[in-house]
Amino acid sequence: MVDAHRTFVIVGGGLAGAKAAETLRAEGFSGRVILVGDERDHPYERPPLSKGYLAGKKERDSAFVHETAWYAGADVELHLGQPVTAIDRAARSVQLGDNTVIHYDKLLLATGAEPRRLDIPGTDLVGVHHLRRLAHADRLRNVLAALGRDNGHLVIAGAGWIGLEVASAARGYGAEVTVVEAEQTPLHQVIGPELGQLFTDLHSAHGVRFHFGARLTEITGQDGLVLAARTDDGEEHPAHDILAAIGAAPRSALAEAAGLAMADRAHGGGIAVDASLRTSDPHIFAAGDVAAVQHPLLGTRLRVEHWANALNAGPAAARAMLGQEVSYDRVPYFFSDQYDLGLEYSGWAPPGSYDQVVIRGDTGKREFIAFWLKDRKVLAGMNVNVWDVTETVQQLIRTGAQIDPDALADPSVPLESLL
Template sequence: MVDADQTFVIVGAGLAGAKAAETLRAEGFNGRVILIGDERDHPYERPPLSKGYLLGKEERDSVFVHEPSWYAQHDVELHLGQPVTAVDREACTVRLGDGTVIRYDKLLLATGAEPRRLDIPGTGLAGVHHLRRLAHSERLRDELKALGRDNGHLVIAGAGWIGLEVAAAARTYGAEVTVVEYAPSPLHQVLGPELGQLFADLHTQHGVRFHFGARLTEITGQDGIVLAARTDDGEEHPAHAVLVAIGAAPRTALAENAGLALVDRADGGGIAVDESLRTSDPDVFAAGDVAAAHHPFLHRRVRVEHWANALNGGPAAARAMLGHHVSYDRVPYFFSDQYDLGMEYSGWAPPGSYDQVVLRGDAGKREFIAFWLKEGRVLAGMNVNVWDVTDAVQRLIRSRAQVDPDALADASVPLESLAR
C-alpha cells in the first residue's frame, strides 16, 4: 500500500527520471517525489543533441521533457546541479554533494551512461569533444560551424550512431570529416557487415573519409590546440577538432558502492534488474541506460542505450514502485537521421545471433526494410526511408512465426499477413 507519507526519490534527471516522476503523479501517488540531477539544466531528451539541435534546426526549449513550471505545478521537488554521492540502503537514504541527506521509501536509479574516454596522449587539448550533455552539443555545434567556415578538419573516433550522426552534421556545416573505426564497417556491432556498408557508402558519397581497422593512438597539437590525429597503423590525419564517439559506459558507481548486483562489462554492464526493473534490493529500481533488465520476450538480460528505453522504462519502473504488476517486455527500438536517410530499428539481433538478412525494397535507392532472421524467424527489422511499418515489424518479431524469405522480400505481400 502506497500512501501520502511515503517519499519516492529518483536519482537522475534525464528522460527516464522525468517520465517516472510524471507517471507517479499520473497514477495518483500523493507522497513526496524528489528528482535529483547533477546537471543544472532541466530534464531534456538526448536525441536532438546529435540531430536537429546540433544542426541548428531545433530551438533549445524544444529538447526539454517538460516546461520548467511543470515540476512545481505537480509538486515534484527538483534538485538540479546536485550529484548524489552515496546511497545507504540500510538507512534508506541518499546523500547529496552538499551533504544533504534524504530518506526514501522507494528509490529509482536513472543515472544513465557517460561517454567512454580514450586513454591516449592529447585528449586534454582544446578541440577534443565528447557528446552526451546539452552543453557538449552546444560546444560542438559552435565548433562545427567554425570548421565549416574555415574549411577545417574533424576526426571522429568511432563509427557508431553518434559518430555517424555528427559526421553528417559536420558535412552539412561544410567541415572536412575523417572517421577512424577499428571494425571493418560502420555500425558493425549493431547491424553486422551486411548493412554497415550501406552507411559507409552513404557517408562516402557525402565526402566523409573512413579509416577502418585502426585506432587513434595520439592527438597532437600546439599551444593547446589540436593539429592532427595519429592511428596505430602509422597514419596521421589532419585535425582541428576530434570527437571521441567510442560508446558509453553505464554510470553504476552509486549502485556498486551500495552493494547492488551488477552485470559484468563483458555482458554489457549495468545494474542488474528483473522484468519489473527491480534491483537486488526490493526497494530500489533502475531504468534507462543504466539498467540491464531481464527481458521476458527475449529470454535474456539486455541493456538498451536508446531514447525509447528511457521514455518507456521510466514509467514502467514508476508503476513497479507503486506496487503494480510490471513485465517490461517492449521490443527494443531506436531511430537515426543522417543527411536524407531516416531509419527505425526494432528488435535485437547482434552479430552472431542471426543466420540470414533479407531485404524488401530498393537498397540502391535507400528505400527498403531489412530483416535479420534466425531459422526463419524475424529477430529484428530496420526500415530505411519507409514509414509507418514499425508496428507491423514489431508484431512480426513478437509472433516468432517462421516466414518464407521470398514472401518477406516481396513488397506486394503485406507484412501483417506474415505475422500469423
Template sequence: MVDAHRTFVIVGGGLAAAKAAETLRAEGFTGRVILIGDERDHPYERPPLSKGFLAGKDERASVFVHEAAWYAQHEVELHLGQTVTALDCEGHSVRLGDGSSVQYDKLLLATGAEPRRLDVPGTGLAGVHHLRRLAHAERLRQVLTSLGRDNGHIVIAGGGWIGLEVAAAARTYGAEVTVVEAETTPLHRVIGPELGQLFTDLHAEHGVRFHFGARLTEIVGQDGVVLSARTDDGEEHPAHDVLAAIGAAPRVGLAEAAGLALADRAEGGGIAVDAGLRTSDPDVYAAGDVASVPCGWGAAGGRRIRVEHWANALNAGPVAARAMLGQDVAYDRVPYFFSDQYDLGLEYSGWAPPGTYDEVVVRGDAGKREFIAFWLGGGRVLAGMNVNVWDVTEDIQRLVRSGAAVDRDALADPSAPLGGIGR
C-alpha cells in the same frame, strides 16, 4: 497537497527520470517526489543532441521533457546540479555532494550512461570532445559552425550512430570530416557488415572520409590546440577538433558501492533488474540506459539486454513508477531506435548484433535506400530496420516479438503483405 509521510526519490536528470516523475503524479501518488540531477538543466531528451539541435534545426528549448514551471505545478522537488555520492539501502537514504542526505521510501536509479574516454596522449587538449550532455552539444554546435566557416577539419573516433550523426551534422555546416573506425564498416556492432557499406557510401557521397581498421593512438597538439590525430597503422590525419564516439558505459557506481546486483559485462553490464525493474533491493528500482532487463520476447527471450535508446527511457520510466506504486507491471518492450542522416531516415526494432543471426534479408531496393532489412536466426526475425519506408514498425515488432518461423521468400517480396507474414 503533498503527503510528507511517503517520499519517492529519483536519481537522474534524463527522460526516464522525468517520465517516472510525471507518471507518479498521473497515477495519483500524493507523497513527496524528489528528483536529483547532476546537471543544472531541467531533464531533457538526448536524441536532439546529435540530431536536430546539433545540426542547428531545433532550438535549445525543444530538448526539454517539460517546461520548467511543470515541476513546481506538479509538486516535484528538483535538486539540480547535485551529485549523489552514496546510496545507503539499509538506511533508505542517499547522500549528496554538498554533504546533505535525503531519505526515501522508494528509490529509482535513472543514472544513464557515460561516454567512454579515449585512452591516448592528447585527450586533454581543448579541441577534444565527447557528446552526451546538453553542454557538450552546445559546445560542439559552436565548433561545427566555426569549422564550417573556416573549412576546418574534425576527426571522429568511432563509426557508430553518434559518430555518423555528428558526421552528417558536420558536413551540413561544411566542416571536413574523417571517421576513424576499428571495424571494416560503420555500425558493425549493431547491424553487422552486410549493410555497413550502404552507410559508407551514403557518407562518402557527402564528402566524409573513412579510415577503417584503425584506432587513434595520439592526438597531436601545440599550445593546447589540436593539430592532427594519429592512428595505429601509422597514418596521421589533419584535425582542428576530435570527437570521441566510441560508445558509453552504464553509470553503475552508486549501485555497485551499495551492493546491488549488476549484470554480466558480456551482456552489456548495468544494474540487474527483474521484469518490474526492481533491483536486488526491493525498494530500489532502475530504468533507462543503466538498467539490464530480462527479455521475454522472441528469439532474445531468456537473456538480459541493456538498451541505450530514447524509446527505452520513454517507456521504462513510467513502468518503474507504476512498480514503485505497487502495481503489477512488466517491462517487455522490443528495443526501438531511429536515426536521421542527410536524406536517409530509419527505424530499427529488435536485437541482432553480429553472431546472433544467420542472414540478412532485404525487402525493397537497397540501392535506392528504400527498403526493409530483416536479421534472421533459425528462420525467425530477430530485428528489422526500415530505411525511408514508413508505417511498418508495428509489423516489424510483431514479427520480432512472436519469434515465429517466417517464409523467407515472402519476407523478401515487396508484393507480399507484411502484415500477413508470420501469422
C-alpha cells in the same frame, strides 16, 4: 496536497527520470516526489544532441522533457546540479554532494551512461570533445559552425550512431570530416557487415572520409590546440577538433558502491534488474541506460542505450514502485537521421546471433526494410526511408514464428499477412 509520509526519490535528470516522475503523479501518487540531477539543466532528451539541435535545425528548448513550470505544478521537487554521492540502503536514504540527506520509501536509479574516453596521449588538448550532455552539444554546435566557416577538419573516433550523426551534422555546416573506425564497416556491432557498406556509401557521397581497420593512438597539438590525429597503422590525419564516439558505459558506480547486484560485461554491464525493473534491493528500481533488464521476450539480460527505452522504462519503473504488476518486455527500438536518410530499428540481433539477412525493397535507392533472421524467425528489422511499418515489424519479432524468407523479401506480399 502532498502527503509527506511517503517519499519516492528519483536519481537522474534525463528522460527516464522525468517520465517516471510524470507517471507517478498521473497514477495518483500523493507522496513527495524528489528528482535529483547532477546537471543544472532541467531534464532533457538526448536525441536532439546529435540530431536536430546539433545540426542547427531545432532550438535548444526542443530537448527539454517538460516546461520549467511543470515541475512545480506537479509538486515534483528538483535538486539540480547536485550529485548523489552515496546510498544508505539500511537507512533508506541518499546523500547529496552538499551533504543533504534525503530519506526514501522507494528509490529509482536512472543515472544513464557516460561516454567512453580515449586512453591515448593528447586528450587534454583543447578541441577534444565528447557528446553526452546538453552542455557538450552547446559547445560542439559552435565548433561545427566554426569549422564550416573556416574549412576546418573534424576527426571522429568511432563509426557508431553518434559518430555518424555528428558526421552528418558537421557536413551540413561544411566542415571536413574523417571517421576512424576499428571495424571494416560502420555500425558493425549493431547491424553487422551486411548493411554497413550502405552507410559507408551514404557518407562518402556527402564528402566524409573513412579510415577503417584502425584506432587512434595519439592526438598531437601545438600551444594546447589539436593539430592532428595518429592511428595505429601509421597514418596521420590533420584535425582542428576530435570527437570521441567510441561508445558509452553505464553510470553504475553509485549502485555498485551500495552493494546492488550488477550485470556482467557480456550483458553490457549496468545494474541488474528483473522484468519489473526491481534491483536486488526490493526498495530500489533502475531504468534507462543504466539498467540491465532480464527481458521476458528476448530471454536474456539486456541493457539498451536508446531514447525509446528511457521513454518507456521510466513509466514502467514508476508503476512498479507503486506496487503494480509490471513486465517490461518492450521490443528495443531506436531511430536515426543522417542527411536524407531516416531509419527505425526494432529488435536485437548482434553479429553472430542471426544466420540470414533478408532485404525487402531497394537498397540502391535507400528505400527498404532489412530483416535479421535466425532459423527463419525475425530477430530484428530496420526500415530505411519506409514508414508506418514499425508496429508490424515489432509484431513479427514478438510472434517468434517461422516466416518464409521469400515472402518476407517480396514487396507485393503485405507484411501484415505474414503475422
